[in-house]
Amino acid sequence: MPLASGPSAGFCARCGGALVSRPPTACPSCGYQLYVNARPTASLVVLDDLGRFLALRRAIEPMAGLWETPGGFCDGFEHPRDAALREGREELGVEVQIRDFIGMYVGAYEFQDELLPVLDCFFFATVDPAAIRLDPAESTELTWFDLADPPKMAFSTMDEALVDAARLRESLPSGK
Known part of the structure; x- marks a missing residue:
């Protein structure tokens, strides 16, 4: 997944860990919840x-x-x-x-x-x-x-x- 902060984010914005799915999701490494808000x-x-x-x-x-x-x-x-x-x-x-x-x-x-x-x-x-x-x-x-x-x-x-x-x-x- 790409390095992004929107709907195609592939890495956690907090710890940099790889995400297992696109937002909305939670980082499996640190638990940070990622959402794509308008x-x-x-x-x-x-x-x-x-x-x-x-x-x-x-x-x-x-x-x-x-x-x-x-x-x-x-x-x-x-x-x-x-x-x-x-x-x-x-x-x-x-x-x-x-x-x-x-x-x-x-x-x-x-x-x-x-x-x-x-x-x-x-x-x-x-x-x-x-x-x-x-x-x-x-x-x-x-x-x-x-x-x-x-x-x-x-x-x-x-x-x-x-x-x-x-x-x-x-x-x-x-x-x-």
Whole structure:
């Protein structure tokens, strides 16, 4: 089995002993229990005054070249709302105003040759569009799409969240 920390782990993260099965399992050498838990992420559905959402073209793998919403992984013990604010600053170069919570979605993310489970948390947000300064290491371009007619996004959780975001936006009294 390979040296890995996700679903294909072959060795114990605590003692280095060989595992007899893939996680969830217990190490036969030290008894340490290994689980594959979803990694939390925080993402933004940034809306403009016309009800369009902000999409970024990914500059990095996986899924380089496809559209995505701003966001990323939560740091250890970081609340998803705080991670969403941080990711907004890092990727958009601007302060983000977090609005309502959209939902959580289970998905997958390929990292270091492993397919890892993720738990993606999505929030509505607003920004000053004129102040956006993309991080070129993260995104090559931005555009605004109609929330009711989004393109195929880089990750399935984004597709799901945008469907729910459109439904939620329509249910609000002001439509915003």
